[in-house]
Amino acid sequence: MEIPYAEKPREDTGLYNGKAGIWLFLASEVMLFGALFSAYVLLRVGADPGTWSLGLMNKWVGAFNTLILIASSVTVVLAWICLKQDDFAGFRRLQWWTIIFAAAFLVVKWSYEWPAKFTHYDITFTSNEVARKHMGAALPGGFSEESVKDIWQKRYDPHKKAWSDVELKDKPLDGHIVGYWDKEGKHHEVGAVLGVPFWSKAWLWRFSQPSEKKADEAGTPTTFRKYNIAAIELAPAHGVWDKDRASSKKPRRVAEDHENHKHDGDSSSAHGHNTVKIPREDIQRLTSFDPGHSTFFATYYTMTGLHALHVLGGIFVMLYHLLPISRRVWTESKDRFANRIEITGLFWHFVDLVWIFLFPILYLL
Amino acid sequence: MAQTKTKKADQAAETHDHGHDDHGDQHFLSKYVFSSDHKIIGIQYGITGLVFLLIGFCLIATMRWQMAKPGQPIPVAGKVLEHVYAHELGGESKPIFENGVMSRSAYNQFGAMHGVIMVFLAIVPLGFAAFGNYIVPLQIGAVDMCFPRVNMASFWCFFVGVVIIAASFFIPGGPAQAGWTMYPPLSEIIPTNGQIYLLVGFILLITSSLLGAVNFIATIIQLRAPGMTWFRMPFFVWAQFVTAFLLLLAFPPLEAAAIMMLIDIVAPGASFFSPTGLMVAGAPADISGGGSPLLYQHLFWFLGHPEVYVLILPAIGIVTEILANTTRRPIWGYKLMVGSVLVLGFLSFIVWAHHMYMTGMSTKVATFFQTTTMIISIPSVILLTCLFMSLWKGSMRFNTASMFALAFLPMFGIGGLTGLPLGFNFTDIHLHDTYYVIAHFHYVVAPGTIFGLLAGIYYWYPKMTGRHMNEFWGKVHFWCSLIFMNLIFMPMFAQGMDGMIRRMSDGGAAYGAADGVVGLTATSLALNQNISHAAWALGLAQVPFIINFFWSLLHGEKVKNDNPAEGTTLEWQTPTPPGHGNFTKKIEVYREAYEYSVPGASKDFTPQNEPAK
Numbered sequence A: 001m002e003i004p005y006a007e008k009p010r011e012d013t014g015l016y017n018g019k020a021g022i023w024l025f026l027a028s029e030v031m032l033f034g035a036l037f038s039a040y041v042l043l044r045v046g047a048d049p050g051t052w053s054l055g056l057m058n059k060w061v062g063a064f065n066t067l068i069l070i071a072s073s074v075t076v077v078l079a080w081i082c083l084k085q086d087d088f089a090g091f092r093r094l095q096w097w098t099i100i101f102a103a104a105f106l107v108v109k110w111s112y113e114w115p116a117k118f119t120h121y122d123i124t125f126t127s128n129e130v131a132r133k134h135m136g137a138a139l140p141g142g143f144s145e146e147s148v149k150d151i152w153q154k155r156y157d158p159h160k161k162a163w164s165d166v167e168l169k170d171k172p173l174d175g176h177i178v179g180y181w182d183k184e185g186k187h188h189e190v191g192a193v194l195g196v197p198f199w200s201k202a203w204l205w206r207f208s209q210p211s212e213k214k215a216d217e218a219g220t221p222t223t224f225r226k227y228n229i230a231a232i233e234l235a236p237a238h239g240v241w242d243k244d245r246a247s248s249k250k251p252r253r254v255a256e257d258h259e260n261h262k263h264d265g266d267s268s269s270a271h272g273h274n275t276v277k278i279p280r281e282d283i284q285r286l287t288s289f290d291p292g293h294s295t296f297f298a299t300y301y302t303m304t305g306l307h308a309l310h311v312l313g314g315i316f317v318m319l320y321h322l323l324p325i326s327r328r329v330w331t332e333s334k335d336r337f338a339n340r341i342e343i344t345g346l347f348w349h350f351v352d353l354v355w356i357f358l359f360p361i362l363y364l365l
Numbered sequence B: 001m002a003q004t005k006t007k008k009a010d011q012a013a014e015t016h017d018h019g020h021d022d023h024g025d026q027h028f029l030s031k032y033v034f035s036s037d038h039k040i041i042g043i044q045y046g047i048t049g050l051v052f053l054l055i056g057f058c059l060i061a062t063m064r065w066q067m068a069k070p071g072q073p074i075p076v077a078g079k080v081l082e083h084v085y086a087h088e089l090g091g092e093s094k095p096i097f098e099n100g101v102m103s104r105s106a107y108n109q110f111g112a113m114h115g116v117i118m119v120f121l122a123i124v125p126l127g128f129a130a131f132g133n134y135i136v137p138l139q140i141g142a143v144d145m146c147f148p149r150v151n152m153a154s155f156w157c158f159f160v161g162v163v164i165i166a167a168s169f170f171i172p173g174g175p176a177q178a179g180w181t182m183y184p185p186l187s188e189i190i191p192t193n194g195q196i197y198l199l200v201g202f203i204l205l206i207t208s209s210l211l212g213a214v215n216f217i218a219t220i221i222q223l224r225a226p227g228m229t230w231f232r233m234p235f236f237v238w239a240q241f242v243t244a245f246l247l248l249l250a251f252p253p254l255e256a257a258a259i260m261m262l263i264d265i266v267a268p269g270a271s272f273f274s275p276t277g278l279m280v281a282g283a284p285a286d287i288s289g290g291g292s293p294l295l296y297q298h299l300f301w302f303l304g305h306p307e308v309y310v311l312i313l314p315a316i317g318i319v320t321e322i323l324a325n326t327t328r329r330p331i332w333g334y335k336l337m338v339g340s341v342l343v344l345g346f347l348s349f350i351v352w353a354h355h356m357y358m359t360g361m362s363t364k365v366a367t368f369f370q371t372t373t374m375i376i377s378i379p380s381v382i383l384l385t386c387l388f389m390s391l392w393k394g395s396m397r398f399n400t401a402s403m404f405a406l407a408f409l410p411m412f413g414i415g416g417l418t419g420l421p422l423g424f425n426f427t428d429i430h431l432h433d434t435y436y437v438i439a440h441f442h443y444v445v446a447p448g449t450i451f452g453l454l455a456g457i458y459y460w461y462p463k464m465t466g467r468h469m470n471e472f473w474g475k476v477h478f479w480c481s482l483i484f485m486n487l488i489f490m491p492m493f494a495q496g497m498d499g500m501i502r503r504m505s506d507g508g509a510a511y512g513a514a515d516g517v518v519g520l521t522a523t524s525l526a527l528n529q530n531i532s533h534a535a536w537a538l539g540l541a542q543v544p545f546i547i548n549f550f551w552s553l554l555h556g557e558k559v560k561n562d563n564p565a566e567g568t569t570l571e572w573q574t575p576t577p578p579g580h581g582n583f584t585k586k587i588e589v590y591r592e593a594y595e596y597s598v599p600g601a602s603k604d605f606t607p608q609n610e611p612a613k
Helices: A015-044 A059-084 A090-116 A129-140 A146-158 A297-320 A323-332 A332-365 B003-014 B030-031 B038-068 B077-084 B104-139 B148-172 B194-222 B235-266 B293-327 B334-350 B363-391 B400-417 B425-431 B435-465 B469-496 B522-542 B543-555
Strands: A121-125 A174-182 A187-189 A206-208 A231-236 A274-277 A283-288
Touching: A015 A332, A015 B194, A015 B293, A059 A090, A059 A332, A059 B030, A059 B469, A090 A297, A090 A332, A121 A129, A129 A283, A174 A274, A206 A297, A274 B030, A283 B469, A297 A332, A297 B235, A323 A332, B003 B363, B038 B148, B038 B435, B038 B469, B038 B522, B077 B148, B104 B148, B104 B194, B104 B235, B104 B293, B104 B435, B148 B194, B194 B235, B194 B435, B235 B293, B293 B363, B293 B400, B293 B435, B334 B363, B363 B400, B363 B425, B400 B435, B400 B469, B425 B469, B435 B469, B435 B543, B522 B543
Parallel strands: none
Antiparallel strands: A121 A174, A121 A283, A174 A187, A174 A231, A206 A283, A231 A274
């Protein structure tokens, strides 16, 4: 038994089976990503003022990824053209290039972009006074509303509309957690796991105070609470809180609480600039830039994650076509093999196209 | 000349071994379990679907006790469930079945799982996957589906999803309990992992239906036999074609919603669907806020409404085939029906928000969705009218299949027409979430779709097995099912208009009217018991069917030839049962699908592959 039109197109439809199949599959994929894009629009339009994080993405890294993905789309077509010109070796070479580009995309995404976000923390405070105190400690020249306004608007409010709608305590102070003090007052460093600083255990820390009533430890089971923590040591985001405000740059100081400050040697600040000590009772909410940070980041991880899984799937399919078995398929039926590469290419272009939409809506707009 | 040729072909078919199978030497596993043959896959879907149809029914039969006799221990089953279904509820130390009494949480779990199982694990697999897989390639004269191995992957993807959902009954805390619609934030904060199981199961089911839908559409486009033009296709194939498009395009948004809800539950603080300021158990929830519960409802109902047509269209297709065959007449208005089903498919994508009138949408949006909802009733009415017109002057063969198909028409009619008041904003405000809604969609799906599916089982059973089912017990099954179905759902219209709300674990007893208190009337509440008795009687009425189904496999009357129904469509031109590769002769199509009682013809049916004289 043989399925007809598996290789040659059917006359009245002009399609071979696989091509009909892949276009239908892509139609379904359009609806899947379409639903996510719709969700993006709805959540963004409905976001409370100052909660849609607009300026936290590194657009140059995103642009680099866009370029290599476009390059991979070129090589995937050239590979197919090679097959049509009976050049199997050329096909293999270009297919490898496609895979290299795709892998580079994933490496940038999963080993740099995501982890860098996971270890970057936003802290909001329980009162405006506390916020003023800690922000003042973070800024090299002490608290100034102008500086905070400048930082906040760049990141959360580029249209400069919501400054007075959001209280100071709800405007986050951000940075990296470099250490903490336990309840006995002993200082600990937050180390890296397996020597990789990005995937440090700090990225799992989450903390918020649900209410006065449930402020006791028994409440929500968050990782942060499992540790015996009295205060955290935050290194404010480099190039944000100290940028162009470095008139009184004092390297390595822990602001506040100088008298209680007991360092274990020189460990308090790996970053080489000032750190802020924030007692836990001052913290309203502490979260890294993970899906729980805001609907923006939830959307960002969902969409880029689903897209990256498609890239990964494409890599597997393309690797499969480079296995030794592919040469046998090629010698048995050149049409059949070229069809497979064409279908893979159609899928690959779709994956590329999704990124072309994702890049502007997540990085630029 | 042509006739002698056909005779020869017929003889060839008759002398051919009926158990023909060109991979007879295959291992049992690869032949019947991990098979890529569309017929085996169809049967696998069918068996899974029927099993879950029974399980879904058992859930609601148990719940009906709690509604009829709230707070009383369930006889026999209660004792069993107390031991089998021994969860401790999250936060409480009370067992979920205490002394055989169903707790409210158990009621919610059974209710949610009844909906999920009936819709996603029973009716869709039966109507679309089982009948579609078995019949569509036969009717278009194809050797198999376009992508047989993708077809197998589709089934096993489905099966793993089914196992995961079924397993959630046995995890600590029990299965999901936020209704089959799983509205957040409720579904995200109930302390059970059942919701996670359900969502993972959903993602697998949707992947499976994606693979299936691609396969169906590609098969119908690519593998039609020579001469099988679009307007020569049997209406059943058209119905499956549109259904496949609905699955292809409407399911992915639910997949997106399932992924987002999964992230909401699994990732701490994530809140796609939880709003700012959400309070859980008296304290603010530890979430980022900014989510939109309405977003979920839109994504869900964008699937949810096309899903209704996924449930009903295969049944309409089956009924059309059977009515043409048993009235011995061509279908009246075949092209009109094809046009209607295409329009229906398109419109079903733009009516979804009529499920959401109570969410406070603006009147302009409500007006749009009321209008489209009223428009979509037109093609539905055309379909039904064409089928009624087809009965005119038919010389009816009253067998079990045709009786189920006939009963489908008024039942689906009642279900459809009672939907109109729900499509209007102003009447929906009174009827929303009442038993009226339950009665409405059950009339469409239970005596509607399920009757269509049962008709299909009786009609094609001889082709699938080579034996007939027992007609007498079939008719007993039919009459009892018809009577009890109506006794169950008809009173619910009255209850709903009286104001009885869905999902009340005591059947509304807490809201009964008393002296000086406005509430549900005693009549409404008393109907609960009548309905429950009818529901259990309906369960008993299925016993003859189940016995008949298995008994006939071995002892049923053998078919006399390959075309016992004397049908015109191509599935009757195969050996019985069809072997791998389906046809033993070359198939070329010369005629339209329903050439019954053609004037001047020697017999009252002319198969599609019979050449013109």
